[in-house]
Amino acid sequence: MPTHVVIGANRGIGLELARQLHARGERVVAACRTANEALTPFARTLTGVDVTDDAAVAALADGLRDESVDVVWVVAGVLVRTTLDAPDPATCQRLFDVNTLGPLRVVSALRSQLGAGAKVALITSRMGSLADNDSGSHYAYRMSKAALNAAGVSLAVDLRPAGVAVALLHPGWVRTDMTGGRGLVDADESAAGLIARVDALTLETSGSFWHMNGERLPW
Numbered sequence: 001m002p003t004h005v006v007i008g009a010n011r012g013i014g015l016e017l018a019r020q021l022h023a024r025g026e027r028v029v030a031a032c033r034t035a036n037e038a039l040t041p042f043a044r045t046l047t048g049v050d051v052t053d054d055a056a057v058a059a060l061a062d063g064l065r066d067e068s069v070d071v072v073w074v075v076a077g078v079l080v081r082t083t084l085d086a087p088d089p090a091t092c093q094r095l096f097d098v099n100t101l102g103p104l105r106v107v108s109a110l111r112s113q114l115g116a117g118a119k120v121a122l123i124t125s126r127m128g129s130l131a132d133n134d135s136g137s138h139y140a141y142r143m144s145k146a147a148l149n150a151a152g153v154s155l156a157v158d159l160r161p162a163g164v165a166v167a168l169l170h171p172g173w174v175r176t177d178m179t180g181g182r183g184l185v186d187a188d189e190s191a192a193g194l195i196a197r198v199d200a201l202t203l204e205t206s207g208s209f210w211h212m213n214g215e216r217l218p219w
């Protein structure tokens with residue numbers, strides 16, 4: 001039975017991913033900063049996992065030291081609007097810490113638990129696409145996700161010799177807390193698409209940027 005570690009499993013897209021993977025009969029380790037009763041069905045819950053905190057990420061890796069991990073899903077992320085009038089460097093740095101360095105910390109800490117055939121799913125955003133940006137603004141979020149995309153390609157190169165594949169995945173515009181309930185799809189449709197993308201991921205397609213609907217996205 002495959003084991004999935006979902007980082008940011010307590011709500012939103014992460015919780016729905018955990019639910020659907022559990023419903024398939026697979027083992028879910030739900031990692032988050034603060035647990036809630038929605039996590040009760042899952043095999044394990046690991047709390048205090050703040051992806052900006054090196055010690056917390058090291059503790060996550062320690063908590064998983066006896067696990068064989070098949071898929072790591074790094075879903076944790078934040079969006080704060082920044083504009084040209086108020087780019088707010090502190091917000092830019094915070095979003096970079098969570099959205100870019102967070103996934104890099106997690107994958108670096110867990111890489112010894114990822115054997116041949118394991119997969120890394122990084123939940124990025126098409127707002128990190130340079131080619132797709134025709135609406136501007138959102139400096140902090142766009143920069144943090146563009147940098148995550150760059151990190152994801154390097155991870156795909158670095159993990160290939162170990163037989164580990166990496167996907168960069170846009171979940172769609174999803175009705176969650178992050179979007180204030182606005183969007184085109186609900187979390188269940190998004191999670192189903194993301195799971196289909198990761199099921200199909202191979203070393204040949206590692207390092208690519210996909211919409212959850214299967215469309216290949218431009219950098």
Ligand SMILES: NC(=O)c1ccc[n+]([C@@H]2O[C@H](COP(=O)([O-])OP(=O)(O)OC[C@H]3O[C@@H](n4cnc5c(N)ncnc54)[C@H](OP(=O)(O)O)[C@@H]3O)[C@@H](O)[C@H]2O)c1
Nearest residue numbers: 008011012013033050051075076077125173174176177178
């Ligand atoms: N919703 C969309 O339309 C959309 C579109 C493109 C990309 N995305 C990406 O999809 C991912 C999930 O988004 P969502 O819509 O599900 O958002 P959400 O409902 O706001 O959930 C965000 C998740 O990230 C966690 N998180 C935030 N900061 C964290 C930190 N420092 N350490 C650990 N966990 C942290 C939150 O945990 P707490 O409860 O502890 O805060 C929560 O589990 C994000 O990476 C987001 O950028 C979403």
